[in-house]
Amino acid sequence: MDREQVLQLYDAYSDDVYRLACSYLLDPHNAQDAVQEVFLRLLERPCTIHPGKERAFLARVTANYCKDCLRRAKRRPPPPENAAEPAEPDPAPGRAELRAALDSLTPAARAAVYLHYYAGYSAVQIARILGVTPSGVWMRLNRARAQLRAQLKEENRDENDVSTHDV
Structure with missing residues (x-):
């Protein structure tokens, strides 16, 4: 895909990709990384997206990437217990x-x-x-x-x- 097509897809679907990645990864920072990786893969690899199927295609790529991340995370040792996690404010009480x-x-x-x-x-x-x-x-x-x-x-x-x- 060329750069302009990827930028158009990013503008239209980056929020959907982010939300799906958050639902898999449960971490906003990892979800942002996933969004970047999904759209970088579109730039680097040849692929054909059928018109009208862009959203489903991106959801599939995002799901696969997140599954890979979760698989890799299982192989890594857990972080130390005393590592402080930043508190995310709840958007809606x-x-x-x-x-x-x-x-x-x-x-x-x-x-x-x-x-x-x-x-x-x-x-x-x-x-x-x-x-x-x-x-x-x-x-x-x-x-x-x-x-x-x-x-x-x-x-x-x-x-x-x-x-x-x-x-």
């Missing part, structure tokens, strides 16, 4: 529980949830992007919803128990 529940999902489940609920892809489209069957996508979505429902219900129950003991 009251959503911390939902964010924590989403972060507890597996990367595959988070990607399916993101692609279905945020990006608006169907199960068949997600299956093509992630390289699984449509029934596999539905299974990931159902398990993710059940896990989220159970976690959020448990957190609400814990909050109610604390508030009744305070009285």
Whole structure:
């Protein structure tokens, strides 16, 4: 691809690529690196993107890159326990529980949830992007919803128990 085409794709889809990378990697800095790497790969490698399929193509490249990053991270030793992580401010108060529940999902489940609920892809489209069957996508979505429902219900129950003991 030439530079102008990649720049147009970057302008149109960099936010989508970033959000999908965040859903996989759970780290905004690594997600920014993923965005850069995805678009650099478009510049370096010959590829053909069919008109109207740009978003799905970029989602597929992003998912593959993030899976590679997660695989590589498993091979590295964990960081020292005393390493301080910078605190990210929560953009919307009251959503911390939902964010924590989403972060507890597996990367595959988070990607399916993101692609279905945020990006608006169907199960068949997600299956093509992630390289699984449509029934596999539905299974990931159902398990993710059940896990989220159970976690959020448990957190609400814990909050109610604390508030009744305070009285």
